[in-house]
Amino acid sequence: MQGAQTKSRNHLDTINLAAKEFNVDVKYVDLVIRFIGASNLSRKHVIGMINPCFYATLDGKVSYASSVKSSTISPVWDETWIVNMVPSTATLSVVVRHTETGSPVDNDIGEFHTTITPGAKEVVIVGKHLSRNRGSFWLNIQSSPSARDSRSLPYSFDGPIHYSRHNSPTMGVLTKLRDTRLYSTWKIYIKGIPQFFGDTMQQWNHDYKAAKAIFQGPASIAVRSGIVAGHHVLYARTALNDFGVIASADDVFKLLHGGSRASSGDGSRQPASANRIKPAVYTYVIVKEDESFRFSETGAAFFVDFASKHALHSNCAESVVYSGEFHPRPEGGWDTFSDETDDGSVKWELVIDNNSGTYSPNPDLLVKVAQLVEFNFPGIKVVTLGQDNPDLKKSRDACREYALMERGVKATELEPHATEGEETLSHRVSLTRT
Secondary structure, eight states: OHHHHHHHHHHHHHHHHHHHHTTOOOOEEEEEEEEEEEESOOOTTOOSOOOEEEEEEETTTEEEEOOOOOSOSSOEEEEEEEEEEEETTOEEEEEEEEEOTTOSOEEEEEEEEEEOOSEEEEEEEEOTTTOOEEEEEEEEEEEEEOOSOTTSOSSEEOOOEEEEEEEOGGGGSOOTTOBGGGGEEEEEEOSOHHHHHTTOOEEOOTTOHHHHHHHSSTTHHHHHHHHHHHHHHHTOOOTTSEEEEEOSHHHHHHHTBOOOBOOOSSOOOOOGGGGSBOOOOEEEEEETTTTEEEEEETTOGGGTTOSOHHHHHHTSOSEESEEEEEEEEETTOGGGOOTTSOGGGSOEEEEEOOOOTTTOOOGGGHHHHHHHHHHHSTTOEEEEOOTTOHHHHHHHHHHHHHHHHHSOOOGGGGSOOOOTTOOOHHHHHHHHTO
């Protein structure tokens, strides 16, 4: 943590020195930026409605990615971004994009730059190259003098905690019994990573054969290229995604509900467990690139033919903040639970571990992972278990056993497995690269 704080403070010192040189007192403010919407968006070669989203940055130090709105040239976002300890001289830059449904390709509509002076603003979106009017954007900025210590970390993201669920296009061909959740990835933008981890990163594991194939040697270039292409397909922001805000620990567990199975076309109903917390194990990474927590079910079919689940989630990063697996469980464990008990009448907890061969994260840092999760989701209970702890195997096995015996989950769904007729991610990547 000390290293990151030192760098951040050095950045503040640079600003302060420059200000002193010109006899200017730099003030730091806390911002609440409300992105309201846009109108009359246009883009060359696009006829009719578009699927717009936007990316915002403050001085290139911290960023925000919006939800995608479907089939409109006048989107209403009404999304809020809170950032603390921002120099009052900062510039807000926004790029508005059109995202093709089902495609990982983003196309720029235009951009604008504005000061962070408080108040309502209407700004013109201009094309990057021809500087033509591409529509209007409305936002409102609230600014207050920062009450934090002058040596606090600058550009600190402070919520709200947004998430997106990416419904993978590998769902293109499904058997009637496959669970659609096995084709989904989640991304949650979290706060506090620099405060808890500083410059500490987990490098790829030089003693792990699969990691060597990805990061070492001439052949690794082709392997990385395939993984990066797969990541872009999985995490493409499209109108098919689900977006929302996590306001409580309960909201976290709602993301872990069983969801629905693919439609069989025979009018069959969803199982009663669809709206209950699913006994499942998830693969996760915490990355510094966009300060996000990314995960999917460990048995996701799109892992087939890929050397590393964690590298796929991290976009083939050579280092991550942390990685491993997690699973939800009722207090006391799945082996003492009964479906006759309503989910709302028991206390739930997340069991988080460091089970990642690709990055082999330091188990001593699991306590920081727990602190980070609890900081973002107050009231949540986190249990940390190192990958060599026998209690982890017991808890994980009980979770999977409950899924098999009580929820009708098939054994093939607990590990990466594609049934006949299903389109795997590697096949989809091969199509996009030809």
